[in-house]
Amino acid sequence: MIKQQPVFDYLNCVSCGICAQACPVSALEMKKEGKSGKYRNIFPELLPGVCIGCGQCAASCPMEVIRMEEVERLMRVKILPPHGSDRRALDERSWAELPEGSTVRDVLKLIRCNPAKARLLLVSVNGERCPLSRELRDGDVVGFFFPVSGG
Amino acid sequence: MNSFMGKILRVDLSTGRFESLDVPQEVYEAVLAGKGLEAWYLYNNIPAGADPLGPENILAFAPGALCGTGAFLTGRWTVACKSPLTGGWGDANCGGLFAPAIKQCGYDAIFVSGIAEKPVYLFCDGKTVELRDAAPYWGLDATEAELALHRELDPVCRKKPCIALIGPAGEKCSLISGICNEGGRIAARSGVGAVMGSKKLKAVVLAGARPLPCADREKVQALSRELGRKLLKMTLPNGLGVFLGPGGRAMGHLPYMPLDGSMTSLMFRQWGTQANTSLAITSGDGPIKNWAGTPKDARLMDMVYNPERINKIESAKYHCYSCPLGCGGKLNIRGRKYAEFDETHKPEYETIEAFGPLLLNWSMDSILQLNELLNRAGMDSISAGNTVAWAIECYENGILTKEQTDGLELNWGNTEAILALVNKMVAREGFGDALADGVKRASERFGGKEYAMHVGGQEPGMHDARNDPQLGIHFVAEPAPGKHTVGMGIEYGAMSLCDICSWAPPARLHPKSRDLEDTEELALISKANACYTMLVDGAGGCYYGQMMGVHMWKLIDYLNAAEGWDYDGDHYMEIGERIQCLRQLFNIKQGFDPAAVKLPDRMQGIPPLPSGPLKGITLKNKEQVAAHWRAFGWDDKTGVPLRSTVERLGIRTLTEVTP
Numbered sequence: 001m002i003k004q005q006p007v008f009d010y011l012n013c014v015s016c017g018i019c020a021q022a023c024p025v026s027a028l029e030m031k032k033e034g035k036s037g038k039y040r041n042i043f044p045e046l047l048p049g050v051c052i053g054c055g056q057c058a059a060s061c062p063m064e065v066i067r068m069e070e071v072e073r074l075m076r077v078k079i080l081p082p083h084g085s086d087r088r089a090l091d092e093r094s095w096a097e098l099p100e101g102s103t104v105r106d107v108l109k110l111i112r113c114n115p116a117k118a119r120l121l122l123v124s125v126n127g128e129r130c131p132l133s134r135e136l137r138d139g140d141v142v143g144f145f146f147p148v149s150g151g
Numbered sequence: 152m153n154s155f156m157g158k159i160l161r162v163d164l165s166t167g168r169f170e171s172l173d174v175p176q177e178v179y180e181a182v183l184a185g186k187g188l189e190a191w192y193l194y195n196n197i198p199a200g201a202d203p204l205g206p207e208n209i210l211a212f213a214p215g216a217l218c219g220t221g222a223f224l225t226g227r228w229t230v231a232c233k234s235p236l237t238g239g240w241g242d243a244n245c246g247g248l249f250a251p252a253i254k255q256c257g258y259d260a261i262f263v264s265g266i267a268e269k270p271v272y273l274f275c276d277g278k279t280v281e282l283r284d285a286a287p288y289w290g291l292d293a294t295e296a297e298l299a300l301h302r303e304l305d306p307v308c309r310k311k312p313c314i315a316l317i318g319p320a321g322e323k324c325s326l327i328s329g330i331c332n333e334g335g336r337i338a339a340r341s342g343v344g345a346v347m348g349s350k351k352l353k354a355v356v357l358a359g360a361r362p363l364p365c366a367d368r369e370k371v372q373a374l375s376r377e378l379g380r381k382l383l384k385m386t387l388p389n390g391l392g393v394f395l396g397p398g399g400r401a402m403g404h405l406p407y408m409p410l411d412g413s414m415t416s417l418m419f420r421q422w423g424t425q426a427n428t429s430l431a432i433t434s435g436d437g438p439i440k441n442w443a444g445t446p447k448d449a450r451l452m453d454m455v456y457n458p459e460r461i462n463k464i465e466s467a468k469y470h471c472y473s474c475p476l477g478c479g480g481k482l483n484i485r486g487r488k489y490a491e492f493d494e495t496h497k498p499e500y501e502t503i504e505a506f507g508p509l510l511l512n513w514s515m516d517s518i519l520q521l522n523e524l525l526n527r528a529g530m531d532s533i534s535a536g537n538t539v540a541w542a543i544e545c546y547e548n549g550i551l552t553k554e555q556t557d558g559l560e561l562n563w564g565n566t567e568a569i570l571a572l573v574n575k576m577v578a579r580e581g582f583g584d585a586l587a588d589g590v591k592r593a594s595e596r597f598g599g600k601e602y603a604m605h606v607g608g609q610e611p612g613m614h615d616a617r618n619d620p621q622l623g624i625h626f627v628a629e630p631a632p633g634k635h636t637v638g639m640g641i642e643y644g645a646m647s648l649c650d651i652c653s654w655a656p657p658a659r660l661h662p663k664s665r666d667l668e669d670t671e672e673l674a675l676i677s678k679a680n681a682c683y684t685m686l687v688d689g690a691g692g693c694y695y696g697q698m699m700g701v702h703m704w705k706l707i708d709y710l711n712a713a714e715g716w717d718y719d720g721d722h723y724m725e726i727g728e729r730i731q732c733l734r735q736l737f738n739i740k741q742g743f744d745p746a747a748v749k750l751p752d753r754m755q756g757i758p759p760l761p762s763g764p765l766k767g768i769t770l771k772n773k774e775q776v777a778a779h780w781r782a783f784g785w786d787d788k789t790g791v792p793l794r795s796t797v798e799r800l801g802i803r804t805l806t807e808v809t810p
Binding site: 015037042080092 | 221223248251252255305306307309310311360362363368371372375376379380382383386389420465466467468470471472473474475477
């Protein structure tokens, strides 16, 4: 799957933060330390795996320092795992990367959910109830609700 | 298409109801967004005589018109309400990231009325609006609560939320409290934090991700690019900070006050607003020893507050949204004397001046700690500093006894006692409880009114009107009295307003003695200053952009490009005048008497200072304010806008428009 992601020319960046705020998924954070002339400053940094390639950062940048470059990437979904899951495959914002054509079952494997428990889970994708065989698409939000402990 | 979202959100905390209302286009044309939109809405919707801490008061949050268009220096948001400190119009202005977040939720402003039964926070992500239980966060300081909210909400929000919230000072309805965001940026003035606290609203959490509209984004971006490239090239050599004090001394003795807009941006980029501290101590701009001292009392203090010392512990610069200048910074204060925290935002000039020279405090380390303490508590450092200065002077003169001050020896420059007192004010304990509502209320309770420096109930910002008499006009004539941000004579020289406004007198180097007169020309200068500042607030601009001058930060071109209009500067200045007039009408409606506001004798130079750059100066403040009101078309005795002025500005028809 081909996606775009931003590349920065830090030399002409004025650290205004317009790109980071324009990003609809907060994939950019003003935390890369560097120098602007002689001043210590902070610059936008791309958080790994969060970018959806929409290009809003580049469109919003007045200094024209962001260029969208094509990169090959896996599909990204946000997972709201049930209590007691293994979250190691998820990033700090609960996003994970999966190959094209993955289903909700693959998500359960990713978070190492006990198959017996999996049968009891109520599953939603983008807020709609669905079966475990549902094929996922890039940007989906997968939620699990465990009727015993809650979700 | 223009840059407005076209909607406002109305929240009633008493009933838990939300309404999204359409704003007619003619309102935006008349007053833009930001403070203008708030003035229009609050004038219409706060009933006369409303209790500032009651359910009828409305707390407004609004970004400006240019926010999110790509225009630089437009990340400011304005909070407005009826001020519990003055009883009239109250507003406060803040940077950080909150301004675009309001627009990204789809609104040009959020208006909160009513009082919640228990502590709540408002959550909005552009699709849903909810009031959520804030019990876990109530009682936490502003920075801790913000971190806790991020910990809870970041994983479940697609977009990282932006949070504006109050600290313990606001929760306890301290009348000098403000509203914080970004771990220490604070909209501090007018007691807006107390209003939020009285509503039991701990925080406003916004996680919307809507794209922000703009008529001609490419043109706006081209204007920003031009400014950004200029700023990138601007640097000063290190080590120059040591010359600021002597430079200020020279400025103080020069017969005129020079200032250039590009120089301001250079200094703010190099040091931040602290650049002004050393200058102010020696030039007469900064008040010393509760506004009664002279630079002799603070001899060599400019070396203590040399901004280079702060730059040495700066770990990174801090920029508000859409700011290429970056006057803020993060300081590493771990292990320093008095420090109870690891990091703090770089203290602003106002904070350093209010807790340094104003109290004859020689310890920079104590100010770093006080800065973080007040930021976390959500308390206004200008008001707190003035109040502590009053307490010290009263103690020194025997009006306050050691029993009354809970055993604190409040002498000039007693750093430990100052720290202890501020801790008490924040916690509202003992003697601190009486001081947490500002200097006016404290002096009414204990006496010593002649030492209480307040204008209409609000403590003045840290610039001396005897050095810049124009400032004295705005301290008194401004609908939110005591604010230092509305206009200065020095600033007028830097802005070149005559190039965008046909009636603004040309700025030229002039003897300082001219500023002491009450001429029509000076009244036009103060009117132009006030109108332009209101326009900047309506556009959501930063005062440091304003100070760069109209040739660097091209506000008129920005507005025309972003809104798809083709108006000249005079039209925009009239928008500023309309906003100012609406705010004054708000005051009149609320029974606030503008003619009763006066500058304390000491600040007017009665008696005049015996030495230093302000030696022998006495202001003609009352006459100057009358001339200022005349220039606005307001009655020069009462400050009430004349019927003809209200008609000329079309305010009658504007106030009949409802969302």
